[in-house]
Amino acid sequence: MNRNRFLFSVAVLMAAASSALAQGNGTAGITEATQMVTSYFDPATKLIYAIGAVVGLIGGVKVYNKFSSGDPDTSKTAASWFGACIFLIVAATILRSFFL
Secondary structure, three states: OHHHHHHHHHHHHHHHHHHHHOOOOOHHHHHHHHHHHHHOHHHHHHHHHHHHHHHHHHHHHHHHHHHHHOOOOHHHHHHHHHHHHHHHHHHHHHHHHHHO
C-alpha cells in the first residue's frame, strides 16, 4: 500500500511539473504557423495561373476543332472552357486577397 502511494505521488508530481513547464500563450507558434501558410500563397497563385493558361490553350484547341468540323454546339463548348479559365483566375485572385 505504501509503495502504491509513493508511485501515485511521483505520478502527480510529474504531471504537475510537465504542465508547469508547458505553460505559455502559444503566440510564437501561431505567428510561425501563419507565416508558413501565407508563404505558400505566392507559389500556389502562380501555379493556379499556369494551370488556367494550360486549360485555356486546351480549350482553344478543342473549340477550334469543333468550329472547323462544323459542330453545332461550338458556342456552348467555348463558353464552358472560357468559364473554367475565368473561374481559376478569379478564384486564385480572391483567395490571395482574402488571406493576405
